[in-house]
Amino acid sequence: MADGAVPRFWREIPQRYSLIGNQCGKCKKIYFPPRESCPECRRRSIGHMNGKKLSGLGKIITYTIIYEAPENFEAYVPYPMAIIELVEGPRITAQIVDCPLE
């Protein structure tokens, strides 16, 4: 199977777990998940996107408590999901763990 035939979602899983994004070598903007090119710099960024490990530190912008979970997540309800702005700039959606609901 050609690399490009693997669905993007699956190819990105190791990057998602290890929070590896990338940075435009032209404008220095950081992306997560990593992008093929920078939407600001477009063609000028091609070949200048460099891998960047993100710290995992950030602040919660907003959150919600999930009571009606999608399939395979029923055992975890209720659980909080949040939009987190990483210190490097990108925003991610993630489950909040090791934290009392209240």
Ligand SMILES: [Zn+2]
């Ligand atoms: Zn750029």
